[in-house]
Amino acid sequence: MIYLDHAAATPVSDKVFKAMKPYFTTDFYNPSAAYLPAKKVSADYEAAKATIAHAIGAKASDLVITAGATEANNLAFTATKARILYLETEHDSVRRVAEARGGKPIRVLPNGLVDLKDLRERITDETELISIALVNNELGTIQPLSEVSRIIREVKLDRMKRGIRKQLLLHSDASQALTLLDINVARLGVDLLTLNAAKVYGPKGVGALYVSHDARLHPLTVGGGQENGLRSGTENVPGVIGFAKAVELAKDHLNGNRKKYAAWRKILLSELKDYELINKKHALDSFVVICYDGIDAERLVFLLEECGVYVATGAACAASKGVRSHVLAAIGLSESQIAGSLRLTLGETNTMEQVREAAEMINDVVKKEKKFRAKRSMAFI
Amino acid sequence: MIYLDHAAATPVSDKVFKAMKPYFTTDFYNPSAAYLPAKKVSADYEAAKATIAHAIGAKASDLVITAGATEANNLAFTATKARILYLETEHDSVRRVAEARGGKPIRVLPNGLVDLKDLRERITDETELISIALVNNELGTIQPLSEVSRIIREVKLDRMKRGIRKQLLLHSDASQALTLLDINVARLGVDLLTLNAAKVYGPKGVGALYVSHDARLHPLTVGGGQENGLRSGTENVPGVIGFAKAVELAKDHLNGNRKKYAAWRKILLSELKDYELINKKHALDSFVVICYDGIDAERLVFLLEECGVYVATGAACAASKGVRSHVLAAIGLSESQIAGSLRLTLGETNTMEQVREAAEMINDVVKKEKKFRAKRSMAFI
Numbered sequence: 001m002i003y004l005d006h007a008a009a010t011p012v013s014d015k016v017f018k019a020m021k022p023y024f025t026t027d028f029y030n031p032s033a034a035y036l037p038a039k040k041v042s043a044d045y046e047a048a049k050a051t052i053a054h055a056i057g058a059k060a061s062d063l064v065i066t067a068g069a070t071e072a073n074n075l076a077f078t079a080t081k082a083r084i085l086y087l088e089t090e091h092d093s094v095r096r097v098a099e100a101r102g103g104k105p106i107r108v109l110p111n112g113l114v115d116l117k118d119l120r121e122r123i124t125d126e127t128e129l130i131s132i133a134l135v136n137n138e139l140g141t142i143q144p145l146s147e148v149s150r151i152i153r154e155v156k157l158d159r160m161k162r163g164i165r166k167q168l169l170l171h172s173d174a175s176q177a178l179t180l181l182d183i184n185v186a187r188l189g190v191d192l193l194t195l196n197a198a199k200v201y202g203p204k205g206v207g208a209l210y211v212s213h214d215a216r217l218h219p220l221t222v223g224g225g226q227e228n229g230l231r232s233g234t235e236n237v238p239g240v241i242g243f244a245k246a247v248e249l250a251k252d253h254l255n256g257n258r259k260k261y262a263a264w265r266k267i268l269l270s271e272l273k274d275y276e277l278i279n280k281k282h283a284l285d286s287f288v289v290i291c292y293d294g295i296d297a298e299r300l301v302f303l304l305e306e307c308g309v310y311v312a313t314g315a316a317c318a319a320s321k322g323v324r325s326h327v328l329a330a331i332g333l334s335e336s337q338i339a340g341s342l343r344l345t346l347g348e349t350n351t352m353e354q355v356r357e358a359a360e361m362i363n364d365v366v367k368k369e370k371k372f373r374a375k376r377s378m379a380f381i
Numbered sequence: 382m383i384y385l386d387h388a389a390a391t392p393v394s395d396k397v398f399k400a401m402k403p404y405f406t407t408d409f410y411n412p413s414a415a416y417l418p419a420k421k422v423s424a425d426y427e428a429a430k431a432t433i434a435h436a437i438g439a440k441a442s443d444l445v446i447t448a449g450a451t452e453a454n455n456l457a458f459t460a461t462k463a464r465i466l467y468l469e470t471e472h473d474s475v476r477r478v479a480e481a482r483g484g485k486p487i488r489v490l491p492n493g494l495v496d497l498k499d500l501r502e503r504i505t506d507e508t509e510l511i512s513i514a515l516v517n518n519e520l521g522t523i524q525p526l527s528e529v530s531r532i533i534r535e536v537k538l539d540r541m542k543r544g545i546r547k548q549l550l551l552h553s554d555a556s557q558a559l560t561l562l563d564i565n566v567a568r569l570g571v572d573l574l575t576l577n578a579a580k581v582y583g584p585k586g587v588g589a590l591y592v593s594h595d596a597r598l599h600p601l602t603v604g605g606g607q608e609n610g611l612r613s614g615t616e617n618v619p620g621v622i623g624f625a626k627a628v629e630l631a632k633d634h635l636n637g638n639r640k641k642y643a644a645w646r647k648i649l650l651s652e653l654k655d656y657e658l659i660n661k662k663h664a665l666d667s668f669v670v671i672c673y674d675g676i677d678a679e680r681l682v683f684l685l686e687e688c689g690v691y692v693a694t695g696a697a698c699a700a701s702k703g704v705r706s707h708v709l710a711a712i713g714l715s716e717s718q719i720a721g722s723l724r725l726t727l728g729e730t731n732t733m734e735q736v737r738e739a740a741e742m743i744n745d746v747v748k749k750e751k752k753f754r755a756k757r758s759m760a761f762i
Contacts, residue, residue, distance in 0.1 A: 074601070
């Protein structure tokens with residue numbers, strides 16, 4: 001089995017699983033209970049939040065734990081009822097909320113980066129929130145958030161001069177970024193940042209939203225008042241303990257993994273044949289998006305599955321619904337290029353051997369598919 | 382260690398943990414991915430949902446998986462923007478949402494049961510949703526939901542005769558009920574039913590909302606469109622697999638547990654001394670709520686903690702915030718009765734020996750506390 005779809009899901013690593021286990025079985029107490037063992041669980045939960053927060057240069061009290069990135073993204077948008085801007089290549093959990101609130105898309109350049117000129121032009125005096133993912137989930141494109149926040153600072157300064165008192169917040173979905181980027185909220189200049197345990201070898205169903213002091217959110221759910229009243233419900237203790245462990249491990253292996261994936265990416269790019277590289281620049285090293293124009297990538301996925309190689313065509317969610325990728329369309333790919341695109345995402349389940357093997361198998365499968373297509377088109381003549 | 386707070390949290394049972402494990406580590410795929418192992422995970426997830434649904438006489442497609450009961454309760458209330466009625470003894474996750482939407486409380490009788498006369502009188506032609514928990518989380522009171530739904534049917538019939546076309550839905554939070562009650566949505570006559578894995582020896586952070594065909598909900602979060610578009614976000618596969626196993630086990634042991642807890646309750650009631658029983662009738666056998674008028678139950682909790690006995694004063698969430706229980710106030714208890722109330726909730730971590738021991742220790746602690754108080758008041762004379 002060669003799994004090359006780490007952007008869609010990651011396994012819970014052994015160390016993470018081990019860290020979580022006692023909180024399922026022995027330290028299962030409700031953190032709100034009054035007796036000592038429950039208070040210990042509550043303290044462990046807070047310490048885990050502090051670990052996650054620390055990894056992005058924040059404090060535990062800045063984080064709202066959620067059931068995943070989708071909820072965190074939705075929660076981020078409660079910061080305003082006014083004008084929203086979002087990058088046109090955002091994940092559905094940002095796009096759909098933004099659209100529902102009358103948000104307007106910001107264009108990307110053909111290289112996948114945010115068009116800063118377009119961004120600047122679209123910001124009006126009414127704009128209150130801008131959402132741009134740190135790393136795109138289909139291309140791995142790393143957005144220049146500090147440049148975006150520089151523009152935002154300029155706008156704010158200009159507004160101040162003109163006596164306009166309106167917030168202008170920067171939200172970023174960093175779901176795909178934690179494994180390979182050293183994230184610091186102050187350096188990035190973000191007010192709201194989404195994190196996702198499930199993409200960083202932590203458990204599914206756990207995420208977090210970093211919230212700066214400038215942002216005022218409204219809870220999506222009310223009740224017991226947990227998470228400073230922003231997200232009620234008994235805390236998912238094992239989930240958050242696992243999330244913290246996963247974040248810690250990611251930080252520890254950041255540099256090593258970066259080098260490793262860069263080397264593996266090179267191997268893929270040199271050993272694969274007759275492909276077109278889509279995410280040439282500005283992408284996370286773990287993302288290799290390639291295109292076989294004229295070939296149906298969905299058939300490649302099935303053929304590769306038979307060889308035990310698991311890859312994706314577009315974002316997993318979009319793919320299963322039979323919708324063409326809006327991301328690949330946004331960077332200017334043609335219909336047939338989009339249809340022929342594969343996303344390979346490297347990760348901890350892989351070895352260099354596997355990467356070489358995968359390249360070989362992809363080459364084989366593409367060759368076969370081309371032959372098959374040639375034969376079929378001959379038959380029609 | 383004698384844990385008598387199973388209404389606040391339950392440990393994940395061994396069988397549940399074992400069922401979950403592979404979905405963390407080996408079967409970790411994103412259910413939306415296109416290759417076979419991911420499709421198998423997706424099928425397992427759907428099968429787990431079917432198991433949960435089956436336990437309440439419903440189909441998998443009737444369930445929306447959530448991050449717990451609080452989210453499920455919040456989601457249930459999206460069924461209407463019109464008039465809501467809720468039982469005054471409801472959990473905060475119902476009360477707060479209902480209040481925020483202008484909902485009006487229905488009274489309970491001194492025995493904790495819904496005042497059906499008050500309910501009938503409060504239903505107007507504008508009422509669209511009524512929320513009454515199947516089992517109260519502080520008293521264990523089992524509400525006569527089928528009688529409530531009979532009244533609702535009468536109202537609907539009357540509305541129909543008068544040409545009033547307005548929905549009238551019954552929602553019930555059944556979080557505390559799954560371990561000891563045989564729940565059937567049709568028999569209960571509910572349109573919306575909240576379930577909670579964490580109260581039934583399943584994992585924290587997982588719940589479900591049963592939604593009948595009559596109810597039209599609006600998602601709290603949008604994105605990838607999972608759960609029929611009602612709750613986006615990558616599915617918490619291990620959580621739901623664990624939830625299903627927990628529900629299955631609960632069903633298997635329903636009768637045995639019912640007998641066991643009934644016997645243990647009798648032991649507690651006969652061996653405890655000088656207490657007043659609060660939930661005399663209509664309560665789940667696992668709930669024993671007692672009162673020592675004039676004594677501070679919070680001190681009892683700490684003294685018992687020193688003996689390794691863990692009990693609660695009120696609902697765990699309310700207790701930690703230092704708020705007096707609105708439930709005990711609603712059934713007419715005085716301030717000093719409320720302050721002297723303990724909630725003991727029996728569960729699978731207990732043995733008959735433990736129950737006897739706990740009774741003895743509670744008696745000891747109460748005796749000591751009474752002596753201490755007598756001494757102190759002497760000192761002031």
